Amino acid sequence: MQLAMKPRKLAEGGFSSFRKLPILIGLLILVFFFLLPIIRLLFMSFTSGESLTISTYSEVLKESVTWKTLGNTLYTVAGSTVLSMLLGISMAAVMAYTNIRGKSVMQLFIYLPFIIPSYITTLAWVQFFSESGPLGWMPDWMIPNLYSVGGIIFVLGISHYPLVYLMTVQVFRRIPRDAELAASVSGASRFTSWRKVILPMALPGICSGGLLAFLSNLDNFGVPAFLGIPANIRVLSTYIYEQVIGYGPSAFSRAAVLSVLLGIVAIAGTLVQLWFVRRSKVTETTVPDDEPRIELRSGRRKLMEAILWIFLLGTSLVPFLAMAAVSLLQAYGIDLSWQNLSLENYRYILLEDEKVLRSLGNSLLLGVITAAICLVFGTLFAYYRSTNTGKLPKVMEAIITTPYALPGTVLALCIILMWMQPLPGWYPGVYGTPAILLIAYITRFFVLQFRGSYTAFTQLDVRMEEAARTNGANYFTRWRQIILPLILPGVLSGALLVFLTSLTELTVSSMLWSSGAETVGVIIFSFEQAGYSTYSTAFSSLIVLAILLCGISYLVMQRKWKQRGKRL
Secondary structure, eight states: OHHHHHHHHHHHHHHHHHHHHHHHHHHHHHIIIIIHHHHHHHHHHTEETTEEOSHHHHHHHHOHHHHHHHHHHHHHHHHHHHHHHHHHHHHHHHHHHBOOSOHHHHHHHHHHHHHSOHHHHHHHHHHHTSTTSTTTTSOGGGSOOSSSHHHHHHHHHHHHHHHHHHHHHHHHHHSOHHHHHHHHHTTOOHHHHIIIIIHHHTHHHHHHHHHHHHHHHHHOOHHHHHHHTTTTOOOHHHHHHHHHHHTOTTHHHHHHHHHHHHHHHHHHHHHHHHHHHHHHOOOOOOSOOOSOSBOOOHHHHHHHHHHHHHHHHHHHTHHHHHHHHHHTBSSTTSOOSGGGBOSHHHHIIIIIOHHHHHHHHHHHHHHHHHHHHHHHHHHHHHHHHHHOOSHHHHHHHHHHHHHHHSOHHHHHHHHHHHHTSSBTTBOOOOTTSHHHHHHHHHHHHHHHHHHHHHHHHHTSOHHHHHHHHHTTOOHHHHIIIIIHHHHHHHHHHHHHHHHHHHHTOOTTHHHHOOTTOOOHHHHHHHHHHTTOHHHHHHHHHHHHHHHHHHHHHHHHHHHHHHHHHHHO
């Protein structure tokens, strides 16, 4: 009897090992693509020639330019994060609690500065305040200088306040009315109620939005590159870029040290956010309450709506219209009049400059392939993560999240150091080709697809799949008829986000592109650096139009999908 049972146990053990084999292979792939490049970067920061040393740290930290750059970084990131939080929290409070009209349309304008790439937003603001823009008639002393630390803070803050709004508005709506009522009954004024009740309860959402804004401002390359480099204002992201493109004997080691410093700043900001969240002492809130809590009278409501529309149009639409107008000028700097308008700039970038069409083709191809790969494997990993609660899925999730949490310039350097020689004696030859851009995009944006798919899986009702299984539906039938139709909107949202982000990416591409492998962001950056502002604005205007059309098409498809779901 024992001899008969022994083969069965071996078979079961072998089958169990076979089931674990794909998970083990997946873990090794994640470590190789997502974790090993970061380890390579840390190792490079401690090397000089062929030996391990801290001499590069000593050299970099002794230079005054390093501390000045670090100071500029902290100042711009702190200032822009504060601005983003002030705007985001204020907008979230008004949208969540007041009875203003047209909230759905307003929300589209709130998200617009974040949906459009920050370097294009920067171009829009530069053209808005330029001599050829709508404010060109004003005296110079009345027009702010964007090529300054203050200009960088302003554009970064405007670009990333939607992140704070997104994380805060739902938290405000989940705060129980009873908490406010109790404070009011106790004699607290509305200001005291906000300070002692609402804001402390909303602190987790506020801190999460603030952290996202902080990391986005720290990671951003386009804004400080467009506004800081011409004014000789360095931050760590642009200083790392300067080191890498300098190709000196110790360029990579110095850039690695600066990347470690940038990573330390990011970790410090994350720890501060965690400290604030722990102090909030908030466990959970109620379901969202979309009904207004502050009923403004007709006069005050109209005044509030006018202020909001002036702000939203002034920050979300007017700069882009100014940029589009400048793109129609025959030459940069001339007056904006009907006689000076022409489509020549669009004809040039679409018909004459082969780099523009090549970059557009490269970005589209990279975006489609990146989105497709992330769609398949990100969704599979999201399904595995949603159906397993052990430590290994959490570790794997942390591994794929790390590259996105790193500043883009740091990740680009990690990819360079990794893929010049991934393993001893193996030179795949991907450095200097479009393949390294594809690897970098997948590594950086994989987590976006995972988050979208994972959220879709967590919203599924397990009982539906169990009912189908009880009725005899096999695994593939359950996926085709139940799971896939329910998760498709969330999965496609993640894929669209990956595609659009890859299409307009600049930070990573600025360090990894090569001749013949230019991307949209690189070409726009090159035009602006060379002084061809009419070409850069024309190309940027086309990209903005394409993004808006994609967004509108997705909203139409999503509405039709919801209508189809209701009919079913």
